[in-house]
Amino acid sequence: LLVAHVIFAGKSGLDIELSSLYLPFLVLIVLVGILIAALTQVNLPAIASAEKKEGEVLEKSVWSFSHLALGVVAIFMYVGVEVAVGNNINLYAKSLDYKDPALLATIYWGLMLVGRLCGSFLSGISAQMQLTATSVLAGLCVLVGMLTNNPYILIGAGLFHSIMWGAIFALAIDKLGK
Known part of the structure; x- marks a missing residue:
């Protein structure tokens, strides 16, 4: 609610026009893109106990x-x-x-x-x-x-x-x- 209040300057839902949504959604798209780019650069360690070992047969699906x-x-x-x-x-x-x-x-x-x-x-x-x-x-x-x-x-x-x-x-x- 606070973010919506800041973005739309306290306007009620009926007063918001479609054109006023372009900038907030564009900013959101850019932020998600930056987040995706950052997450693809993070090297997470492999969890050894979760990986199937060679020759190991798991009992069930x-x-x-x-x-x-x-x-x-x-x-x-x-x-x-x-x-x-x-x-x-x-x-x-x-x-x-x-x-x-x-x-x-x-x-x-x-x-x-x-x-x-x-x-x-x-x-x-x-x-x-x-x-x-x-x-x-x-x-x-x-x-x-x-x-x-x-x-x-x-x-x-x-x-x-x-x-x-x-x-x-x-x-x-x-x-x-x-």
């Missing part, structure tokens, strides 16, 4: 682990829900005649960041327990938020939802080995 395949599907669905709620919370708030629906989206994404931070401190709790608890709590937030027409409760799901990511990832890669 990585996709033969059902928990990994399910983890990929779960993360795909997780991202879909994360983005769908984040993009539509303001429309839901508008339909309920809330004064500042954009604030709800900002709080939702902020709670997503707080949840990721909280998730990093929960490493002592098993991933299964984290996923179960956060799924139930996020589901309750969605249910209560919809039944009471209160989007503030609905955005609470963002907090619990973001904690799920680490648990899903940990469960997906568990016992993969080499």
Whole structure:
């Protein structure tokens, strides 16, 4: 929001013209080009333990682990829900005649960041327990938020939802080995 405010000098979304987007996108393209050029020049060391040794036969394909395949599907669905709620919370708030629906989206994404931070401190709790608890709590937030027409409760799901990511990832890669 701060960057958009600086780039567009505080104009509202309705006042921005297509021609005013050329310069910011051109700057973004140049910055990404510089980043790509810099990254191609970095010599990263080879990780010896991750490489297949000559004559070594790996037991299974990585996709033969059902928990990994399910983890990929779960993360795909997780991202879909994360983005769908984040993009539509303001429309839901508008339909309920809330004064500042954009604030709800900002709080939702902020709670997503707080949840990721909280998730990093929960490493002592098993991933299964984290996923179960956060799924139930996020589901309750969605249910209560919809039944009471209160989007503030609905955005609470963002907090619990973001904690799920680490648990899903940990469960997906568990016992993969080499």
